[in-house]
Amino acid sequence: MTQLERNLIKKFRDKMNDNHHFVANKYWNIDGKNKWNIICSAMDWIEVAVDGIPYIQLANKNPNVASLNLMQLICALDLVVESVKQLYRVFEQHYPCGNDHSVFQDKKTDDDYFKHIRAMFGVHPVNLKDDEERYYASWSTPHLKADFSVIVYSNQVGKEDQIYSIRIEDLFKCTQSRYSLLSVLINHVERDYEAHLKKWKNQQIPDCLNIKDQINVLFRENEQRFGRGEAYWYQLGQLN
Amino acid sequence: MVSTWTIELKQLFDVDDSFFDDNYRATISAYKHALKIVADEIQSNLQDMNVEELRNYNILDPFEEIPHSYDKGKLLTYLHNPESDINARTLAEYALGAMVKRGVLPEEAMDYERDELLLFLSAWQWEKNRRRSHNRN
Numbered sequence: 001m002t003q004l005e006r007n008l009i010k011k012f013r014d015k016m017n018d019n020h021h022f023v024a025n026k027y028w029n030i031d032g033k034n035k036w037n038i039i040c041s042a043m044d045w046i047e048v049a050v051d052g053i054p055y056i057q058l059a060n061k062n063p064n065v066a067s068l069n070l071m072q073l074i075c076a077l078d079l080v081v082e083s084v085k086q087l088y089r090v091f092e093q094h095y096p097c098g099n100d101h102s103v104f105q106d107k108k109t110d111d112d113y114f115k116h117i118r119a120m121f122g123v124h125p126v127n128l129k130d131d132e133e134r135y136y137a138s139w140s141t142p143h144l145k146a147d148f149s150v151i152v153y154s155n156q157v158g159k160e161d162q163i164y165s166i167r168i169e170d171l172f173k174c175t176q177s178r179y180s181l182l183s184v185l186i187n188h189v190e191r192d193y194e195a196h197l198k199k200w201k202n203q204q205i206p207d208c209l210n211i212k213d214q215i216n217v218l219f220r221e222n223e224q225r226f227g228r229g230e231a232y233w234y235q236l237g238q239l240n
Numbered sequence: 241m242v243s244t245w246t247i248e249l250k251q252l253f254d255v256d257d258s259f260f261d262d263n264y265r266a267t268i269s270a271y272k273h274a275l276k277i278v279a280d281e282i283q284s285n286l287q288d289m290n291v292e293e294l295r296n297y298n299i300l301d302p303f304e305e306i307p308h309s310y311d312k313g314k315l316l317t318y319l320h321n322p323e324s325d326i327n328a329r330t331l332a333e334y335a336l337g338a339m340v341k342r343g344v345l346p347e348e349a350m351d352y353e354r355d356e357l358l359l360f361l362s363a364w365q366w367e368k369n370r371r372r373s374h375n376r377n
Contacts, residue, residue, distance in 0.1 A: 020291060197289045200289050201287070201288060201289050204287070205283055205286060205287050210253070211253050211275070211276055211279055212253060214279050214283065215279060218279065218282055218283055218286065221283075221286050222282075222286060225286055225289060226291065230291075231286070231291045232282045232285070232286065232291070232294075235278070235282065235294060236282065238301065239275065239278065239279060
């Protein structure tokens with residue numbers, strides 16, 4: 001089965017923890033909200049999905065097990081997409097795939113279509129709705145069309161059943177294009193850190209007449225420049 | 241987060257050097273100067289946003305070289321805690337006496353109290369560490 005490249009999430013995590021925990025110090029309190037926690041959660045679940053997806057076995061003799069495994073795959077891929085969207089929100093970057101139709105080529109955007117697939121193929125199969133109508137999906141099967149299909153029944157008497165099919169390749173293609181956006185965020189964080197360094201290099205630390213005042217000033221500067229507990233926090237604590 | 245062994249080193253700069261014997265005055269003055277060098281190095285690195293190992297870090301905990309012992313703990317606890325009660329002071333005095341008797345600390349330490357004692361011991365130990373390090377090299 002196709003995989004998502006593991007090195008990218010590792011590189012992303014390294015960047016989040018790099019530079020004296022610059023990201024954590026900046027995002028732990030943004031207007032009273034701890035956005036570092038969102039970053040951590042997103043990173044964790046991307047890693048869980050990327051690591052676990054290769055072990056999902058879509059081909060199983062038992063069709064019920066195969067159905068559940070497909071649901072697991074779709075949920076894992078969706079987790080990656082949702083996490084990337086959350087990260088774009090936290091870093092206040094424009095999410096470039098919001099109006100993308102290139103994979104599923106449907107009137108719905110690719111992200112909305114993916115949600116629709118997720119609902120039909122296991123997360124909400126007994127409670128689907130589309131405007132006024134309600135629908136219900138069968139279990140998924142590899143024996144109808146494309147890679148997997150469900151039959152969708154309407155709640156309206158006499159309305160014909162419909163077959164919805166998916167190709168695993170399309171799911172990966174959609175997910176991969178969102179997953180690769182982590183590179184953009186890595187570069188954004190690096191630029192942000194460089195701007196932070198430049199700003200504080202240009203800010204002169206005031207000179208003090210005596211060492212006691214100097215240590216107090218340095219404590220404050222250390223916190224502003226690198227955060228509590230970072231850089232020389234411990235050494236200044238010993239001098240304080 | 242501040243170490244529980246925080247040495248109020250900046251308070252030691254209020255201690256008048258003339259309080260000490262001639263033998264130790266130069267060492268104490270040099271020790272204070274060395275502390276200032278550490279503070280200046282931190283300032284310089286923070287100004288450049290360049291966090292790297294301090295060249296003179298070992299000055300900040302000169303007692304690290306003395307092996308851990310019950311006496312050392314009692315003495316340093318008293319010296320670093322301005323709110324210590326009479327019991328803590330008594331235990332510290334016994335501990336100081338025991339360490340002097342064992343040759344771990346100099347006899348002259350018995351002449352001083354509190355801030356003067358802390359400054360004296362810190363400077364004395366720092367000088368000893370420096371000489372030991374110089375001899376190793």
